[in-house]
Ligand SMILES: Nc1ncnc2c1ncn2[C@@H]1O[C@H](COP(=O)(O)OP(=O)(O)O)[C@@H](O)[C@H]1O
């Protein structure tokens with residue numbers, strides 16, 4: 001019994017971080033109908049920034065969130081303004097954005113390899129190798145911290161979207177972009193802001209992942225595959241869905257790892273995804289998406 | 292000076308052909324209008340060009356004599372031009388109350404918004420009943436009422452309503468037209484677009500007939516309806532299509 005609880009807790013902790021990574025991606029899709037294939041590459045940028053700050057200034061990775069989040073926010077807004085207004089007019093918008101973000105992912109990977117080489121890196125603050133016991137439960141400190149921060153950021157995001165005027169405008173744009181324009185929402189401003197928000201969540205994720213897993217420039221392909229699975233499972237554009245999907249899949253894969261071994265864990269993701277989509281093609285909380 | 296002037300406007304989509312081919316209409320404050328014409332004449336395109344959703348390729352859109360070409364939809368709305376598009380465009384996962392509140396997005400005075408919302412509930416009692424329900428779960432007629440109520444939240448100077456009766460049962464459509472007539476009493480100038488030309492013209496002062504992206508004819512609505520020759524000439528094709 002205690003053993004199962006242990007697995008469940010480990011799954012939920014990891015799921016919290018996945019949830020934050022996925023919510024940035026799904027937010028962007030919801031507002032702009034862009035599947036940002038470079039999301040995980042941007043996460044890696046933040047991981048390397050955190051690495052540089054730790055090696056250079058011994059800045060705690062959790063403190064470096066205060067650097068990576070605003071920087072990534074700015075990068076997001078800048079990229080949006082530079083690349084997207086032109087595309088929005090295009091009748092081939094979806095195809096173009098897929099190519100564009102794929103290209104961005106390659107560029108980021110190339111730049112990171114050039115700057116940091118292809119070798120494995122990891123950020124090792126003290127808590128990266130400690131753990132605490134809560135009753136009978138064994139909890140790696142790093143995962144606990146990362147998960148708590150992720151949940152805190154998700155709650156902040158929820159409060160922002162639910163209770164502020166700008167947040168409401170973002171939700172409105174996600175539900176019906178044309179209708180948002182009708183009531184006077186400047187959807188371009190909202191898109192720029194959402195791109196920034198999604199990227200700052202990627203920034204936070206990068207800082208947190210930097211002390212949870214070793215990373216190298218090509219690592220993002222693995223992450224983006226996982227993130228795409230999560231947001232498709234949750235229903236494209238549904239943040240609630242992405243969070244629940246992330247927790248569900250992380251727990252499922254923790255149990256599979258425990259029962260049949262870690263080699264089977266990635267397969268769980270895609271198998272669960274496959275099975276759920278057979279029953280609910282629009283995902284757990286997805287509306288039927290209009291592209 | 293006319294409230295809204297459209298002069299020699301040319302407009303189209305993307306790199307496609309001109310849909311509006313030099314169209315001029317004048318909207319006077321306090322008069323209500325119905326734009327009729329066959330499917331594909333460019334009625335919706337005209338409304339989009341005025342509302343800032345489509346940039347005119349040539350010509351002018353003037354509000355109180357001020358050139359508005361190239362303004363964004365939110366800027367046009369702030370200037371008093373409200374557009375209610377053809378497909379009831381709501382926020383399906385927000386409640387009726389939240390949808391109405393979104394109508395007042397550009398208004399910052401909370402007390403004023405509360406007052407207007409009460410007025411909307413008075414005008415559309417069914418919306419008061421449904422206020423806590425998600426807009427996506429409403430019937431077609433109720434959704435149309437939400438879009439009209441939402442337009443009232445900003446108290447625009449002009450409201451342009453595209454095919455409000457589309458897909459509604461005749462009885463429900465009549466209710467909607469009755470509400471739209473009520474807009475005039477609130478000092479809102481109504482510009483209606485209708486496939487069902489007779490129904491549309493019965494509810495306004497002035498009729499404008501469009502065909503192939505330009506104006507065919509305009510005149511007092513009752514005159515158009517009363518004159519069998521004009522009806523034959525300008526509404527024949529419209530009416531027959533309207534019936535199917
Ligand atoms: N989004 C669009 N993209 C390209 N062409 C369009 C679009 N909307 C309408 N059209 C074309 O413009 C013409 C006029 O359409 P519209 O203004 O909707 O006519 P109406 O409202 O009078 O029925 C039609 O030929 C239609 O095919």
Ligand SMILES: [Mg+2]
Nearest residue numbers: 334335336377
């Ligand atoms: Mg139309």
